Amino acid sequence: LLEKDHSGVYQRLVERALEPLDTEIEQLFYPYRRSLRVFQEERVDCIFSLTTVLEKQFGEDELVQSYPLGKFVFYIFTPAGQPAVKSLNELEDRVVGGIMGHEVYLEPVLGESHGLEQVRTEEQAVRMLELGRIDAFIAAMPDIRPFLEQLNYSPEHPLLQSFDRLNCHNTPRNRAFIRSLSRELKKLKEQGAYQEEAKGLYVPF
DSSP, rough: OTTTTOOHHHHHHHHHTTTTOOOOOOOOOOOOOHHHHHHHHTTTSSEOOOOOHHHHHHHGGGEOOOOEEEEEEEEEEETTTTTTOOOOGGGTTEEEETTTTTTTHHHHOOOOOOOOOOESSHHHHHHHTTTSSOSSSEEEETTTTGGGGGEOOOOOOOEEEEEEEEEEEEEEEHHHHHHHHHHHHHHHHTTHHHHHGGGGOOOOO
């Protein structure tokens, strides 16, 4: 949900939520693993997403988390016209792709030795699938939604589902910030701003 100019649905929602608040933030943009590292080293106060990963590493008491910015669900995708894959067991002896960086989310499900063929984008994963270079791939809804006509999957068999939030180190200043931000985010959700910003990428919750 992040665009090439570093704008994105979550960034716009946070900007809108901050409008009535007397708060300014500075946003820095890094790849998944580097973002995680600078947060672990406490070089930043907060980080978008990676909620489940952070809860496992830090424990819930060390974090303060915003009202959800969105929902995501991971599925296994195969080419349109082929049977849907319903479990990881069906992937044995198959070449399986994964979006670079998503392994940090998927490690609790796949394990550290996941063996995924790394691809940079959802578009590249679809292209590799069509060329027969991979047999299936794992990706998240809503990011994969623009390519669904070319794919098959089982909506009843998600691998992992969770919410994206703004996660912050548990300090008095951050607790006050997250409390105020969450109040405004909830208002935006109730007013339909989430659907307005995400458009076709909105996943109801």
